[in-house]
Amino acid sequence: MSPKKEVLVLKDLLGSNKKIAGEIRAHLEEKGILTLNLLSSPGAGKTTLLEKLIEHLHPTYRIGVIEGDIETTRDAERIRAKGVSAWQITTGGACHLEAKMVGNLFSQIPADLDFLFIENVGNLVCPASYDLGEHLRLVLLSSPEGDDKPKKYPKAFTTADALVITKIDLIPHLPFDPQRAAQEARELNPELKIFTVSSVTGEGIQELSSFLIEKLKELRTIHA
Ligand SMILES: Nc1nc2c(ncn2[C@@H]2O[C@H](COP(=O)(O)OP(=O)(O)OP(=O)(O)O)[C@@H](O)[C@H]2O)c(=O)[nH]1
Ligand SMILES: [Mg+2]
Numbered sequence: 001m002s003p004k005k006e007v008l009v010l011k012d013l014l015g016s017n018k019k020i021a022g023e024i025r026a027h028l029e030e031k032g033i034l035t036l037n038l039l040s041s042p043g044a045g046k047t048t049l050l051e052k053l054i055e056h057l058h059p060t061y062r063i064g065v066i067e068g069d070i071e072t073t074r075d076a077e078r079i080r081a082k083g084v085s086a087w088q089i090t091t092g093g094a095c096h097l098e099a100k101m102v103g104n105l106f107s108q109i110p111a112d113l114d115f116l117f118i119e120n121v122g123n124l125v126c127p128a129s130y131d132l133g134e135h136l137r138l139v140l141l142s143s144p145e146g147d148d149k150p151k152k153y154p155k156a157f158t159t160a161d162a163l164v165i166t167k168i169d170l171i172p173h174l175p176f177d178p179q180r181a182a183q184e185a186r187e188l189n190p191e192l193k194i195f196t197v198s199s200v201t202g203e204g205i206q207e208l209s210s211f212l213i214e215k216l217k218e219l220r221t222i223h224a
Helices: 001-031 046-056 075-078 099-103 152-157 169-172 178-188 205-222
Strands: 036-041 063-069 085-090 115-120 138-144 161-166 193-196
Touching: 001 036, 001 099, 036 046, 036 205, 046 075, 046 115, 046 205, 075 085, 085 138, 099 193, 152 178, 161 178, 178 193, 193 205
Parallel strands: 036 115, 036 138, 063 085, 063 115, 138 161, 161 193
Antiparallel strands: none
């Protein structure tokens, strides 16, 4: 295929993804379910952060989790062990989730959820191009990855609503400057909300939980 045709095919794919994502978002808004898409490189701490958020939010809030991975149901099993429903999507090789994969699960997802978390495939590049119908996109950057990453992988940061700097308990052992990471990310996206958390010590989890609860209230006020 010529490069020009390849670009056109990609545009078509993204166009139809966008349409499905819009339908998913409208459905979720009607039900009052705040939906979050979590993006990061592999191992940045997405599932561990979800486990911690569940400890804070469940059972006061009803939570469901969609887990995206290339292979295995390990992350869904971790979430179920916390007493929360989880649906695993295994992409069999694809490096990102697409809206139609989320849409296919809809008949299984209870209509009375408060929060639907979608953990994307561990990858800081491809998932950034695919709207899944979420209301908020969280990008995680863990301290061992380095504070220079936002400008090297800009789309994940320009399309996100919030940056969550994870594994801050490790900062004393690393040449990682959270201020530098935050500044780079804000230069790309001045609107970005920034949180710093450790899923080991629990630092910052309360602040992030409160932000999510606030956003749930906003969603329900707007779509009452
Ligand atoms: N020190 C420290 N380790 C953490 C923290 N959060 C997660 N980890 C560890 O980092 C590793 C990866 O965490 P996961 O939560 O599985 O990462 P993930 O982003 O879900 O990984 P994938 O789903 O494979 O992309 C595990 O060994 C976690 O125990 C943290 O806040 N501090
Ligand atoms: Mg995971």
